[in-house]
């Protein structure tokens with residue numbers, strides 16, 4: 001049963017209060033950020049604060065540490081910290097990954113922890129397949145702010161300028177069986193806007209959404225969970241298909257639509273997700 005990643009909350013590692021608060025927040029995963037949410041003058045203190053914070057009890061929430069790029073002034077120190085975390089982090093997230101070679105460099109410094117890649121540069125989009133294929137890579141995170149900056153694109157509610165990049169990364173992640181979560185929605189008080197973007201991300205196939213504020217958690221958790229109707233349909237599809245198989249038929253019909261093997265696989269995934277989410281809630 002896979003762990004859910006419906007809601008993946010960024011927390012600046014310089015913010016000790018927020019890191020403590022996250023132990024009680026309904027997030028599936030937390031990204032402890034040493035990169036863009038931490039100012040250059042705070043980098044060293046943030047690293048120290050993170051080391052203390054990670055000894056806290058985050059329960060079933062996945063703990064992901066976003067380091068600075070290795071070619072920055074802070075990246076190697078961040079990598080050294082992660083190499084010594086002894087199981088206190090579930091993954092290390094590498095920013096601005098352009099190619100699989102960027103993962104090799106971090107993999108050499110951090111031998112054991114699974115790696116995740118920020119997908120947020122034009123080169124990263126073009127090399128998404130090679131990045132997703134990397135044996136140490138477990139997941140991808142869309143960095144839609146950086147991507148918009150690099151593209152010089154404008155914000156649009158339908159995210160039309162993002163679609164090529166989002167699609168390439170989704171295809172790459174799915175082709176290699178890796179997790180992939182959508183980018184952040186910056187207007188953290190705009191619930192309708194967030195819901196629309198979560199629905200779009202869910203429709204596209206993302207596993208969840210990265211978030212910047214606790215107020216965004218409930219909407220992401222709801223949008224990326226199977227609905228009651230989906231769970232009910234999944235059960236009925238499985239039952240109907242099993243009955244059809246027992247009668248020697250390869251196709252069943254539910255609610256006027258055909259159900260074949262592949263639909264049953266999707267139905268089982270839906271039930272697994274619902275079960276993983278229930279387990280998360282305790």
Ligand SMILES: CC(C)(COP(=O)(O)OP(=O)(O)OC[C@H]1O[C@@H](n2cnc3c(N)ncnc32)[C@H](O)[C@@H]1OP(=O)(O)O)[C@@H](O)C(=O)NCCC(=O)NCCSC(=O)C[C@H](O)C(=O)O
Pocket residue numbers: 009010011012017018019021022033036037118120142143144145146147183184188212213214
């Ligand atoms: C955006 C914020 C700066 C707003 O902070 P603040 O003004 O403190 O908000 P509130 O007063 O409404 O906070 C209420 C309480 O919630 C806690 N809080 C706030 N944010 C978080 C959080 N992210 N995680 C946990 N807890 C949080 C506050 O401490 C308050 O608690 P209490 O004291 O009990 O009242 C702030 O939300 C923030 O800094 N968010 C994260 C920003 C961030 O991480 N940015 C970097 C990631 S985005 C990115 O880089 C994406 C990618 O790379 C790309 O290119 O797209």
Ligand SMILES: [Mg+2]
Pocket residue numbers: 036118120143145146
């Ligand atoms: Mg970014």
